Amino acid sequence: MLAANPLPCILIFTSDKRVYSYSINGILIASLNNSSRNKIYPKIIRNSFFNDCLIYVDSSRKVIVAFELPSFNKVNSVLFDRNVSSFAVQQNGEFGLLGYEDGSFNFFHPSTKQI
Numbered sequence: 001m002l003a004a005n006p007l008p009c010i011l012i013f014t015s016d017k018r019v020y021s022y023s024i025n026g027i028l029i030a031s032l033n034n035s036s037r038n039k040i041y042p043k044i045i046r047n048s049f050f051n052d053c054l055i056y057v058d059s060s061r062k063v064i065v066a067f068e069l070p071s072f073n074k075v076n077s078v079l080f081d082r083n084v085s086s087f088a089v090q091q092n093g094e095f096g097l098l099g100y101e102d103g104s105f106n107f108f109h110p111s112t113k114q115i
Helices: none
Strands: 010-013 019-022 028-032 039-046 052-058 063-068 073-079 084-089 096-100 105-108
Touching (some): 039 084, 052 084
Antiparallel strands (some): 010 019, 039 052, 052 063, 063 073, 096 105
């Protein structure tokens, strides 16, 4: 996974579906073990407060979840009525684009959760 800016931590994704956050000098900061079986399309964005966030589609494919880095504090989650097959978010987190399994798409505003 690539980030546009240097991160305050090193992220490691493991085969047991956990994500670990380490400091640059190797100290474990936090781990994320969500009930989600898969973290689909993980991305890192910097929001308008200049905080880095890890966002991904939950394996249910109807929820996008955001966690603040490096602590993995949950910032936001957005539930959709259809299965999300892909998504993209502007680097500053202002707007997103959702692609659905039926081929349609929508723009959304992550902070207000409005489509």
